[in-house]
Amino acid sequence: MxxxxxxxxxxxxxxxxxxxxxxxxxxxxxxxxxxxxxxxxxxxxxxxxxxxxxxxxxxxxxxxxxxxxxxxxxxxxxxxxxxxxxxxxxxxxxxxxxxxxxxxxxxxxxxxxxxxxxxxxxxxxxxxxxxxxxxxxxxxxxxxxxxxxxxxxxxxxxxxxxxxxxxxxxxxxxxxxxxxxxxxxxxxxxxxxxxxxxxxxxxxxxxxxxxxxxxxxxxxxxxxxxxxxxxxxxxxxxxxxxxxxxxxxxxxxxxxxxxxxxxxxxxxxxxxxxxxxxxxxxxxxxxxxxxxxxxxxxxxxxxxxxxxxxxxxxxxxRKIEPKPALDAYVIPTKDDMRKYAFGMVARLRSQGLRADVDLMRRTMSKNLKYASSLGARFAVIVGKEEMAKRSVTLRDMTSGKQEVVLADNIASEICKRMG
RNA sequence: GCCGGGGUGGGGUAGUGGCAUCCUUGGGGACUGUGGAUCCCUUGACCCGGGUUCAAUUCCCGGUCCCGGCCCCA
The missing domain is CATH 3.30.930.10 (Bira Bifunctional Protein; Domain 2)
Incomplete structure (x- = not known):
């Protein structure tokens, strides 16, 4: 070495x-x-x-x-x-x-x-x-x-x-x-x-x-x-x-x-x-x-x-506070949701947010764990039910609270919650 | 340049003249969309080189790197 x-x-x-x-x-x-x-x-x-x-x-x-x-x-x-x-x-x-x-x-x-x-x-x-x-x-x-x-x-x-x-x-x-x-x-x-x-x-x-x-x-x-x-x-x-x-x-x-x-x-x-x-x-x-x-x-x-x-x-x-490395991490619930997830992360990035998406084909629970270890501020969960309503589930990774928001508004909804 | 103290998986550790421990992390799998969980599997280490010895990760010497101190500087 x-x-x-x-x-x-x-x-x-x-x-x-x-x-x-x-x-x-x-x-x-x-x-x-x-x-x-x-x-x-x-x-x-x-x-x-x-x-x-x-x-x-x-x-x-x-x-x-x-x-x-x-x-x-x-x-x-x-x-x-x-x-x-x-x-x-x-x-x-x-x-x-x-x-x-x-x-x-x-x-x-x-x-x-x-x-x-x-x-x-x-x-x-x-x-x-x-x-x-x-x-x-x-x-x-x-x-x-x-x-x-x-x-x-x-x-x-x-x-x-x-x-x-x-x-x-x-x-x-x-x-x-x-x-x-x-x-x-x-x-x-x-x-x-x-x-x-x-x-x-x-x-x-x-x-x-x-x-x-x-x-x-x-x-x-x-x-x-x-x-x-x-x-x-x-x-x-x-x-x-x-x-x-x-x-x-x-x-x-x-x-x-x-x-x-x-x-x-x-x-x-x-x-x-x-x-x-x-x-x-x-x-x-x-x-x-x-x-x-x-x-x-x-x-x-x-x-x-x-x-x-x-x-x-x-x-x-005192510790120098590093800012969180990610604003949002996009998690597809199932394999057939991945395409929807890529579209979502692209949309977030183009709005200037720091966003990442599952590239390892992990399960839902492992993705949540991974998002947590990245220090992501929000998880964006995309699944069949949400897609049907042209929306996504937005999960606040610090509080654990989550709500369903319209996909078109995803970036602004995140910005609103980040203060 | 000089003087101390140290080097065991990626991180943190236990231990020993003969099989190297545990935790964590990483990777994979199970669990039909929230179990940031749990369970199972798996990768992975004795700093390097000489010496002593039947045998060295362990003892000795040298080197190297890290931590700290002197000098000087940022």
Missing amino acids: IQRPRGTRDFGPAEMAKRRKVELAMREACSRFGFGEVVTPTFEHSELFTLRSGQSIVDEMYVFKDKGDREMALRPEITASVIRFYVNEMSTHPKPLKLYYVGNCFRYENPQSGRYREFFQIGAELIGSKNPETDAEVIALAVNCIRSAGLENFVVRVGHIGVLKSLVREQIEDEKAAADVLRMIDKEDWDALGDMFDARVLPRKLFDRITAIADIKGGIEELNNLEDSEATRHLRELFDVLRLYGIEDCQVDLGIVRGLDYYTGMVFEIDAPKLGAEKQVLGGGSYALSELFGGEPVFSTGFAIGIDRVALAIDAE
Whole structure:
């Protein structure tokens, strides 16, 4: 037997119904915010991703040579492709450009709960601005996506890497040392950072300031403990706009230093605490990528949501209600009624109802059982007596009540009872 | 990449150094149109590869996959 590759999944009809529901809710949120969908290739020149990200992403990429000996990679994320698309073909569009995408991504990682080698993201990029209101718009959309999907318990943390980045760059001249310091800050590895400061005889005072800033987590008022700077002003304005958008419960967290290489300003994350180890359902921020791909310098803000994790988190909160798969199941009472049954199911389908009919030549009682297992809302029983009256028996599968209705009215009678 | 815990029909299980249990599901049949029932029949499993042994599903080793944790991320 051929096994499914490690870290991949098959999704059955019931699970897909749930996933599509979650995905559709988030698509609609993007649409409400004026974002338009784009689709980019599943694989790209691997250079696109190596330019953007550090070695850590490269190590977990699916890379291969195509038949023309070009080095390709399955996309580990979609932001880079969207920005490439923008630089290639959309750079003269009026700003801001609002784009969203949905797609599968691939990373060769060790699978565990909420982590897969093929996973699904929905994300958005707002290209052409770095104003506080831009960042607020993107965060508002992110929160709207998560809420619309039906997730209730989540934590939004917003930071600004400008605070720590400029401080470190200012105080430490050696670029590589500065990068190392930032990396350790990102990992919150204070011991290693302290050791490094000792080894390089860097000022202890700077170390204390760094840890103090990275420790700032809480409401917007936390910023009052910092001296005024471009970054703090940006965050204050951003939070003001968020409040006007009705989003009040965001936390400030200056310890977020995600994706140091290209994130330039605001960064944010959303966690679903119920998820445990893999609780981060979203990551995003503002960045300047287009230059890397040969375009004019343009600021963008974006995010990516892990659809799998959102679905898992909603499931952990409560069951996602899949809608019944069928509106009506047509049962002939006897073999000579089958032709009548096919006509009936065709009529139902043409009226837009989800209808099915017995194809297994089952008996009446087994058909009722089967209809029940399908989750059919109604059984339509067609027999000799009904046919004589140009009618059918309509059985409500939840209540068990049934009545005889005219065949011509069957679809409308069903719709009437479905509410 | 590292560290735990696991793999018995499609799903859920019992058990064992020699015959693998039960439930459920699937398929068929009986019951003259409502018995979403009941009864009968039937398909179907010890993750893979080595080793120990007269004999391995069971014990040992390796792999693989699943579950969870670290790292990182979605």
